[in-house]
C-alpha cells in the first residue's frame with residue numbers, strides 16, 4: 272500500500288521526499304501543497320520536478336477521501352458521508368466502512384464535528400455508533416479529509432472531536448490531526464478552536480492534557496457509579512470520579528476549558544438527587560455542564576426530557592453553583608444530532 276502524505280509533518284515528508292530522490296527542502300514544499308493549497312494529487316505539486324513527482328507518486332499518494340453523500344438539514348446543518356478503509360488485525364487486511372462528519376453553521380462560526388473511528392468499542396447504550404460495534408481506527412488522512420474535502424473547507428472556524436468513535440482510543444492519529452490544525456506549517460489554528468470529547472479513557476486523557484492545549488468535553492451523563500455503569504461500560508475501567516480527580520490536578524481557570532456533556536434521559540438522571548451529586552462531584556473544578564436533549568433511538572427504555580424539565584434541572588445545578596447550559600439540538604432531521612451518527616449510506 273502507498274504511503275499517505277496527508278497528516279505527515281514536514282520532517283516526515285522530508286524523509287519520504289529523500290527516499291523518492293527529491294531534495295530535503297521538498298519536505299516543506301510538499302507540506303505547503305498539502306495544507307495550504309490542499310491538492311488532491313502529487314501531479315499538482317508543480318514546483319517539484321516532473322521526474323521527482325513521478326518518483327514520489329510511485330511510493331506515495333496524497334490520501335484525500337471524497338464524500339460519497341451529503342445531506343442537508345432544514346436548519347442548515349450538513350452531514351457528509353465518507354468511505355474509509357480501516358486496517359484490521361495484524362496483516363494487511365482492510366475493512367470497508369463509512370464515517371460521518373457534520374458541519375454546523377451558526378451566525379458567527381462554522382463548526383465541524385469529526386469522526387475519529389469507524390464505529391466504536393465503548394458500547395454506550397444510548398449511542399447509535401456504539402451499537403454498530405467497532406470497525407477500525409481512522410488514519411490522520413481519513414480525519415483530515417473530513418476537513419479538506421467538504422464544501423465549507425475554507426470557511427471552518429472550529430472543530431469538535433465528537434463524531435463517531437472515542438478519540439482517545441485513537442490518540443496517536445488524532446494527535447497528528449491536532450498538530451496539522453495548530454502548526455504554523457499547517458492550518459495555524461489556535462487550540463482554543465478545537466474541543467475533544469471523551470468518555471474518560473484515563474491513560475490517554477492524561478496524554479491529551481499534557482500534550483496539547485485544546486478544550487476538553489467529558490461525557491458524564493450520571494454522577495452515580497452504578498447508574499452510569501448501566502449505560503456506559505467504560506465506568507468499569509475508569510470511573511467518572513477518577514476522571515474528575517485527574518482533571519482537578521490541571522488548571523482550567525485560564526484559556527483552556529473543560530465541560531461535561533450530560534444527555535438528559537427523562538426520569539433517569541435529572542432528579543434533585545442527581546443535581547446534588549453532580550454539584551458535589553464537580554465542586555472545586557472550574558467547568559460547565561452542557562445539558563443535551565436525548566434523541567429517541569429504537570429499543571431504548573428512556574425518552575427525552577421536556578423543555579421545562581431540562582430548564583428545571585439546569586436551574587437546580589445553577590443554584591448549586593455549577594454553570595449549566597442547554598445545548599441547542601442541530602440536524603435532528605438528518606440524524607446528525609448527538610448520538611445518532613451511524614455511518615449508514617442511505618442512497619442507492
Ligand code: SF4
Pocket residue numbers: 391392393394395398399400401402434435436437470
Ligand atoms: Fe463511542 Fe462516544 Fe458512542 Fe460512547 S457515546 S459508544 S464513546 S461514540
